[in-house]
Amino acid sequence: MITIMNNTPTHTSLRHSRQRDEILALLRSTTIHPTADWIYQEMKRGFPHLSLGTVYRNLAILVEQGLVRKLESGSTFDRFEARMEAHYHLICSRCGAVNDFDLPVYEEINERAGRMTDFQIQGHKIEFFGLCSACRAQKP
């Protein structure tokens, strides 16, 4: 049996750096959908001279390589995740926390939508918003 790899050449270098590997490892180790600055702060222990520019540059490369996804989480700053299968998100409208939300993905909705528009639909995104349990417990 022959397996065909979908190794679309990414036009991006195959070179690694300890910094880039660590950013990916960090993103894979958490479900909090970190910001660039969170990653930066976290990594400064191991890389005392780390630059925020390096974090942003590597995040862009990882996104381009399809290893990381950027979330425009409805805040003033972006968040990132390394969980690449389709899934939805739950966003706390008070504290901004982002959780994965494993509602079954509506695959059919793209086709259904495609029949209703001249857009060529590529996908969809669902974000639920509400109050996380911590914020629900707090005073107004």
Added chain:
Amino acid sequence: MITIMNNTPTHTSLRHSRQRDEILALLRSTTIHPTADWIYQEMKRGFPHLSLGTVYRNLAILVEQGLVRKLESGSTFDRFEARMEAHYHLICSRCGAVNDFDLPVYEEINERAGRMTDFQIQGHKIEFFGLCSACRAQKP
């Protein structure tokens, strides 16, 4: 029959200004989901000394009054709309154009989601992305 108006006092002034009225009128007259800068450019004809700060300040007030909604459209800039009933959006992943998309709104999905999480769900947002007809026609 007594109709109870849900006139929650908005804690926002009831005062008008020609600029604010015009911003709302502009937003109500279009379906393109304008940016603050688009509104600014558009209004400069009638208000030659208009300030971008004024546009932003009024947009914030209109949002607070529930007359306008801010869309974080997945770009570096925000877009605004005055169509306030629940509806979804279609976003061109090449040119960033935002269209309304009148797929019937899944009301039930909030309750269903609520049973699956300790978040107190307030609502959801669906964005479809793809290529608009103009971009589909273009060369890569």
Added chain:
DNA sequence: CTACTTGCAAACTATTTGCGTTACG
């Protein structure tokens, strides 16, 4: 060796804010 990557610092973009003046109600 030779690019790709880094750290540093400056630049950029969208948005917000302080302040003295204008104008709506």
Added chain:
DNA sequence: CGTAACGCAAATAGTTTGCAAGTAG
């Protein structure tokens, strides 16, 4: 009149970029 709203300009915040030096392959 009093105070919300204005225009102007400076300030923020998050992100991007130019450059000289470092480093992975």
